[in-house]
Each structure stands twice: as structure tokens, then as C-alpha cells.
Amino acid sequence: MKPEYAFFWIAVGLYGLSACSYIFGIIARNEKLFLFGLYSALAGYIPHTAVIAIRWSETGISPFFTISESIVFGIFCSVLIFVTLEFSNKKVRPLGVLVMPVAFVMMGWAGTLTKDAASQIAPSLQSWWIWVHIIGAGTGFGSVLVAAGLGLMYLLKEKYSGGIYEKLPDLQSIDNLGYRFVAGGFIMYGLMIVSGAFWANQVKGNYWNWDPVEVWSLISWLIYGIYLHLRITMGWRGRRLAWYALIALAAMIISYWGIPFTVETFHAGFRIEH
């Protein structure tokens, strides 16, 4: 097995271990398992980073273009945001109970789709805008994933009490924190769409064409735009928005990776046709 793939599956394995510890931690109400989950996630992050580094150095082409590469980078950003939050705010330890299973399943899925690194980069992708685009997408996804995790914390805390639930922040704080991650994610998605528009403008001379990938990203953005308006103008709080954040995450994954990649839109290359 090539080292790249070995590292890949080690990362998947450690994320799986982390996901299990979080889930058992919630069931057994055992805080030590959360800590174990956090350190397994951190351990998995090392081979995860190595996968990206190896792929990149092999060809000199940044590995963020195919669907599996895109998922690998999205999870890379998510775990980074998640781990940073865990270390800066010890109260939200159980957050991993949503974040890590999602990271585990998505990485496993990416593993089944992965292909050897391309030896050539399509000319249409040779643009600085693509960098802004990719970073906006990755951090945007990480933020809304954490927001959904906070939504789950909110619902659990509302339902149960005692033990680990006493240690969580109070409901209003969880709600507020979740809102911040949605707003942050919304901005990063905005950045993704704006840079995408500039990129299309550079390549095709128009910034918006209603093509499926564009519309799908608009859909995921509007989902969170509606969230913000429900909160700010309609005064929604708490449970309803917690559910919204969870359902929106599912819609997000579908609209971001599930469907758009199945349609071919940005084809490039030498095509002699009329």
C-alpha cells in the first residue's frame, strides 16, 4: 500500500475511535471518554495532515479539486475548528459526539472515492481565486458542522440533567455560541460564492450563470441566510434553531458534496469543436 493510503486509513481509524469514545461517553456519562475522544481526534489529525502533504508534494499540485480531495479538506478544516474550540472552551467537551462521527463517516466515504493524484492541473483551475474559494468552503463547512454539534448539545441539555450535563454551559450560552458559528459559516460561504463569481468572471467573462454547482452553493447559503433571519427578525431561539442547525447540516452535505459533483460543469482542456 502506498504510504498516502496507509496514512489515510490510519486517520480514518483514529477518527472512528474518537467517534466511538464520544458516543460511549454520552451513553455512559463518562467524561474521561470525552478526553480520550479528543486526543484520538488529535492523533488522527497527524496522519490526516500527512495525507494532504504527501499528495501535494508528489505532484506539486494542491490536492483540493476532486470530490474526495474536497471532502478530505472540508474535514481537515472541521477537525481543526473543533479541536481549537475544545481546547479553548473546556465546557463543550461532548461536542465531539456529532462532529467526530460525521468526520469519521465522511472521511471513510472520501476513502472509497479517492484516486491517485492527477499529474496535471486543468488550466481553468490555475487561478488564485480558487484558493479563496476552497478555504471559504472548508472553513464554512467546519463552522456549520460545529454549530450543528452545538445544536445537539442544546437539545441534550434541555432533555437531561445531572452529571455531564451540569458541566455544559447554560442553554442560552450554547444557543449564542451556535449562532456565532452559523454566522461565521455564513460569511465563509459568502466568501466562497463571491470568490467563485470572480473566478468564473476571470475564466468565462460572466460571474453567475445559474449552473448547477452555483445554484447548489446558493442553496446552502440561503439555508443559513434563512436561519439568520428566523433568529434576528422572527425572534426564533433555542430548540427550534437547534433542530434547524441539525437539519441544515444534512441539507448542506447533500447540496455541497452529494449532488453537484455528479454533474459535469467546469470542463476544461483542449476541445476542438464547433
Next chain:
Amino acid sequence: MIRKIYKFLSSTKLALILLIAIFACCVMGVTILRGERAWRLIFNTLWFNGLLIFLVANVAFCFFGRIWGRKLTLISLGMILFHLSFVAILGGIVYNSLFYFRGVIRLTEGETLPNGELQSYDIVDRGRFFSFAKLKGETTLIKMHKGYKVNGADKQVAYEVAVGEGRSKQQGIIYITHKLDHNGFGYFRDKEGYSILIVLYDKLGRELYGAYVSLQSLKQKDNLYLYTTGTKYAPGNFPFPQPPSEPLFALQAAYNPDPKKERGGDTIFKVWSLVESEAESKGKPFAEGKAAIGEKIRIGDYYLSAREVRYWVGMNVRYEPGKPIVLASLWVGLGGMVITFIGRMRKGKK
């Protein structure tokens, strides 16, 4: 009555309803309907664009009605910028739709066409108030470069073109991520193909006639391309020599590029009598044969040759004066969101 209309127009409920309606249209447009049909039945319709305009009107009434007179804080400043950008984007789009010009210009290497004449373009689309006086000078395709590289990065193809008037022509290179700008008109790479120079000789080898003929690329069942005269849909013949010269027969030429030698390869000629081609273009040709580029082949009393291969390219020519407003507004909007976000973070800390 007017109060009622105003109240409805400026309600936040309407904003949410519109957002959800647009959201639903987008979902429809990429699931049940797709691609061309979605474009025709949703995104390009009057009612959908009406919905977008309605949303902006609603922003203007609702948002600015509410925010008016409120203390200027980081939060409200960001929101103002954000919703203002929304209105500006629409303004930019409307302005652009009145003044834009979009054309596809097709040139064979060495060819020059006047910019101001509609015949120079395969397709022309323009806003109601676009003034043709803006289209000055001419456009020349100097050469198409294959395997073009910029700092080691492979751009695959690049067009070397000159645009402008007389001696003040501006020369430049166009490839996929790089356009040429001239007087507000952007030239973008779009597509390219082969043209062959077909020459007719008499029995003694004296040159009678010659013309560049653009070839169509037709994808075959085996995924290879056939480069031939004809239409977008099928191979076909054409009167040769071309009118206004006196045609002698109907000719189909298919070029088979040499994968190793750039602009090399061979050409298959098929010839029908003019009468027959009109009666039944599928009938058997009275002569056919193959010749390498630059070589002659005997067809009845004449000789034919594909003497030279050149590329033709299609470029998108765009003049979009509203676009800078739209693109700048996108950043203003994003900046507004960031400012509101920072404002809220700071307020939350207290």
C-alpha cells in the same frame, strides 16, 4: 390602501417568504428540472427575475425603513452595508442589461474582421441602449499557440490577437484565465478548431482557386473526433469553388491530424457532381481519395490539395459596464457581514 401596500411591502414576513420562495425555485432548478430546462422554465423567466427584484424592493422598504434613525453602531453599519450592497447589485445588473454587448467572433489565423459589422460575429446579443459606435477598429487573429506555457504552467492553448484601429492596434495573448481588455471590451477564449486551405489546380498543375474552409468537430461513437466540412450535426458537402466563383462540384473534406506532427496529417476528399448533390446528397461520390497535407490528388480533370492547416478560434467579446458595480458590491456586502459579526462578538463579550 397605500399604507396597507407599504406595510405589506415592508414586512419582514414578506422578506422571509421571498427568501424561501427563491430557495424553493433554486432547489427545483437543480432537482426536478435541470440544466437547459431549468434555465428556460425558471431562471430565465420573467416571474423568477421579478421575484428577485421584489426581494430587493422589499429590502429597500423593510430594511431601510427599520434601520432609519437608529444609532449607528458596528452592527447596524454592517447591516446597512450588507443590505445596501444587495440593492446595488440589482442596480448594477439592471444597468448592465441595458448597455451590454456580447458577441462570438470567429477568426482563422491571419484573418482580420471589422469589429463594427454584425457579420463579423456568429452570435450577437446586446442591451437596448448599446451603441454600435463603441465597436471600433478591427480584430486580427495572429496565431493560435498550442501547448502554451506561462511560468511553467500549461495553459494548453493561447490566442495571439490584435485589436483596435490602424496603427494603434493593441496586441495581446488570451488563454483560459487571461482575457484581453480593449476599450472596455473583454476578449475571452472560447473554442478553437481547424481550417484547411483547399486549392484547386487544373490538369497541368496550374492553380485555379483556393479558400480556407473551417471544419466542424464531430464526436464519433468511439469518442474520437472527426474534423470535416458540414454542420454541427453531420458531415456535409459544399459547392466548390465557393460562390461567387463558378462551382464545379460538391466537395466534402475531412482532416485527420497527425498526433505527432503539429499541423500535419492527411485529408480525405469526396466529390459529387453538383446535380447529384442537390438531388440526393447521400448518393455515392463520383471520386474520392486521400492526400497528405501539402500534396495533390487527382479528381477527374482537376487536382485538389489541402495545402495548409491553420487554426480558427472563437472568442467571446463582452462589454458589460454594470459588472464592476456588481463585483464591487459583492465585497461590500461581505465586508458588511463581517462588520456586523465583529460588532456582535464585541457586544457579546461585555
